[in-house]
Amino acid sequence: MTTVGIIGAGHIGSTLARGLVDRGYAVVISNSRGPETLADLVADLGPRATAATAQDAAERGEWAIVTVPLKALEHVPVAPLAGKIVLDTNNYYWERDGRIAELDEKRATTSGLLQRHLPGSTVVKAFNHIRSDEILTDGSPAGTPGRRALATASDSPLGVAFVTALYDEFGFDTVNVGALADSWRVERDRPAYVVRQDAAELEANLARAER
Numbered sequence: 586m587t588t589v590g591i592i593g594a595g596h597i598g599s600t601l602a603r604g605l606v607d608r609g610y611a612v613v614i615s616n617s618r619g620p621e622t623l624a625d626l627v628a629d630l631g632p633r634a635t636a637a638t639a640q641d642a643a644e645r646g647e648w649a650i651v652t653v654p655l656k657a658l659e660h661v662p663v664a665p666l667a668g669k670i671v672l673d674t675n676n677y678y679w680e681r682d683g684r685i686a687e688l689d690e691k692r693a694t695t696s697g698l699l700q701r702h703l704p705g706s707t708v709v710k711a712f713n714h715i716r717s718d719e720i721l722t723d724g725s726p727a728g729t730p731g732r733r734a735l736a737t738a739s740d741s742p743l744g745v746a747f748v749t750a751l752y753d754e755f756g757f758d759t760v761n762v763g764a765l766a767d768s769w770r771v772e773r774d775r776p777a778y779v780v781r782q783d784a785a786e787l788e789a790n791l792a793r794a795e796r
């Protein structure tokens with residue numbers, strides 16, 4: 586059984602934990618307040634779920650998901666994630682995260698910031714432009730007409746291939762945006778952000794995004 590480390594146990598973290606457990610994965614999930622505050626969640630998720638510190642979740646995960654407010658990225662453990670694939674769901678909400686000049690000045694991308702924080706990891710953008718309550722309800726089998734598509738991006742083709750397979754497990758087609766430097770195309774307020782779209786529509790929305 587593959588164990589996934591999840592850093593962040595809010596809307597997205599808890600939803601992905603449920604989806605992963607239902608698909609046969611084990612999850613080690615963490616938040617900022619400590620594992621004892623996740624007792625109800627892991628009880629609900631069942632025996633394949635464990636609550637831990639972020640450090641432990643990062644260590645025990647064979648791959649990991651970082652799904653915290655962007656302002657908390659600097660607290661994500663670095664060493665235990667080295668050599669691992671790390672999915673990045675994060676978006677920039679300056680109202681929540683405070684102003685980040687590099688993003689305001691369009692010199693960086695949100696996923697690029699995480700990759701810089703985790704230089705030894707393979708960071709892959711994933712699940713950032715779908716609402717948490719749609720992740721487990723909007724998927725459909727491969728080949729379904731109009732199947733919803735989600736974007737990914739990574740500096741590593743292995744990362745893109747990994748998320749493509751995972752999206753398919755969750756019932757979504759994949760559109761590859763390219764490198765993390767190009768991932769602004771699917772960030773907040775761009776045409777592809779948090780709308781239901783199939784692969785052709787997503788490709789068109791990515792193409793008409795303006796920096």
Ligand SMILES: NC(=O)c1ccc[n+]([C@@H]2O[C@H](COP(=O)([O-])OP(=O)(O)OC[C@H]3O[C@@H](n4cnc5c(N)ncnc54)[C@H](OP(=O)(O)O)[C@@H]3O)[C@@H](O)[C@H]2O)c1
Nearest residue numbers: 593594595596597616617618652653657660675676716717
């Ligand atoms: N909500 C959506 O539909 C949605 C969709 C796509 C992408 N996103 C993005 O995905 C990210 C997560 O969103 P969310 O809605 O799931 O947020 P959320 O509900 O506010 O949950 C955030 C989680 O991060 C945890 N956290 C904060 N600092 C941490 C730290 N230093 N170490 C470990 N965990 C920490 C919080 O723990 P505590 O509660 O203990 O502080 C909480 O469990 C955000 O960047 C968001 O913009 C959200």
